[in-house]
Amino acid sequence: MVLVEKSSSIYDDDTGIRYHFPRRYLNRVESAVRDWAVFYRPVKDTGVSEESRGSYFATAELGPISPDPSNDGLYYVEIRSETYADFASPVPRIVDGSFIEPSLAGKNGSTNVGVALQAVRHIPDEAFDRILGLAWPDAGVELPRVGRNDLDNEHRQNGVREDQLGFVHETERKIVAQLLNRKVRDARFRTAVLHAYEKRCAITGWNFINGGGRAEAEAAHIRPVEHGGPDKICNGLALSGTVHWMFDRGLIGVAANDEIIISRKVNDRESIERLINPTRKLVRPKKTEYHPHPEFLRWHREFHRLEAA
Numbered sequence: 001m002v003l004v005e006k007s008s009s010i011y012d013d014d015t016g017i018r019y020h021f022p023r024r025y026l027n028r029v030e031s032a033v034r035d036w037a038v039f040y041r042p043v044k045d046t047g048v049s050e051e052s053r054g055s056y057f058a059t060a061e062l063g064p065i066s067p068d069p070s071n072d073g074l075y076y077v078e079i080r081s082e083t084y085a086d087f088a089s090p091v092p093r094i095v096d097g098s099f100i101e102p103s104l105a106g107k108n109g110s111t112n113v114g115v116a117l118q119a120v121r122h123i124p125d126e127a128f129d130r131i132l133g134l135a136w137p138d139a140g141v142e143l144p145r146v147g148r149n150d151l152d153n154e155h156r157q158n159g160v161r162e163d164q165l166g167f168v169h170e171t172e173r174k175i176v177a178q179l180l181n182r183k184v185r186d187a188r189f190r191t192a193v194l195h196a197y198e199k200r201c202a203i204t205g206w207n208f209i210n211g212g213g214r215a216e217a218e219a220a221h222i223r224p225v226e227h228g229g230p231d232k233i234c235n236g237l238a239l240s241g242t243v244h245w246m247f248d249r250g251l252i253g254v255a256a257n258d259e260i261i262i263s264r265k266v267n268d269r270e271s272i273e274r275l276i277n278p279t280r281k282l283v284r285p286k287k288t289e290y291h292p293h294p295e296f297l298r299w300h301r302e303f304h305r306l307e308a309a
Contacts, residue, residue: 001032001062002101004040004119007047007289012068012076015039016060016084016230023073025120032062033077036179038123038131041090049287055090056100056131058232059179082225085185086233087135088192095134100127129175136188182225189231193219196290197238197283203252203260204240205277220244222296227303234293237282243275250304254297258282261306 003019011020021029036059043054063078091100099105101123106112115121178184199215200207208216217238223229239247246252252272253261258281262272277283284291300306 001028001035001037002040002056002121002123003037004042004121006042006045008045011074016058016079016081016232018076018078019062020068020074020076021120023075025118026065026075028120028122029062029065029075029077031122033065034061034063036061036083036128036176038128040093048289052090052287052289054094055092056087056135057090058084058086059132059135060084061179081228081230083179085179085188085231086192088188088195089135089137091131091134095130100130102127132175132179136191185231186219189221189236190219192231192233193236193238196233196236196285196287198285200238200283201240201243202237202283203243203247203277204275205283206240208240216240218244220247222292223299224248227299229296232293233285233290235296237292240275246272247300250300250306253301253304253306254282254292255301256294256298258284261301263304263306 005013005015005019012018013020019029038056039058039060040056041048041052041054045053061080061083063080065075065077068074068076093100093104099111101115101121103115103121104112194215194217197217198207199209199217201217206216210216215238217240220237220239221229221231222235222237225231229235237247243252251263251266253263255261260276260280260282262269266272282292
């Protein structure tokens with residue numbers, strides 16, 4: 001299933017949480033409950049970077065459907081937030097001169113406008129698999145420190161129950177298992193966040209890369225997974241290892257105006273001050289759609305009781 005989501009919409013979407021849609025798509029969405037969808041940004045979505053327009057940007061499993069209590073004829077489908085994953089790079093709708101979604105192809109290489117205007121579309125399994133295969137480029141370079149062999153073992157020994165997946169093709173089984181596997185998800189989250197920040201630490205400004213192309217920076221969840229945080233780029237920061245350790249423990253944080261906050265609990269404030277980049281503010285990604293969400297930063301401040309000076 002493809003769900004079209006515009007950055008500024010008349011619908012009450014909440015990316016990674018819920019999708020809002022009219023009755024005419026109800027049967028289609030019902031057929032995809034407990035199945036996976038990819039999310040797509042329209043070609044004319046000027047609220048995101050040019051690279052992100054006309055591209056697939058995330059995947060997730062769909063949950064229950066409920067009517068909109070305040071709008072007759074509209075519905076919500078729940079997005080299982082623990083399954084949501086942003087792609088490291090937007091996957092364009094046209095690759096190697098042809099549409100990934102066959103139904104988008106019109107005559108003589110044109111776009112089938114009637115299909116393109118549909119906000120909810122069925123997609124063949126082969127096209128879905130192809131999108132996911134393009135979603136996390138350079139993942140091998142950005143693997144976490146558990147090592148490639150550990151992740152390969154996780155791919156093979158995924159522990160997904162038969163009653164969760166039913167009878168599916170082995171390739172599909174492997175893809176779904178990887179989408180659910182925590183170690184694989186962490187590796188892909190790291191790839192996505194480091195791509196957004198161009199491998200630069202958001203607090204120090206450092207951009208250290210070894211000879212093999214591996215970044216020193218790590219991907220930190222602003223709101224951790226164990227506290228309900230999603231694998232969304234806007235819930236991530238690229239942070240140097242030591243800074244990541246301090247951020248997770250609430251020794252540093254980010255104010256509403258992007259200024260770096262140092263906790264009163266630290267025992268060596270001067271050393272931390274020297275680590276912070278000269279602007280004293282968070283180094284944001286160039287693309288606005290990747291900027292950290294204010295609500296996640298607020299959660300981190302409140303959870304760790306951090307206050308701006």
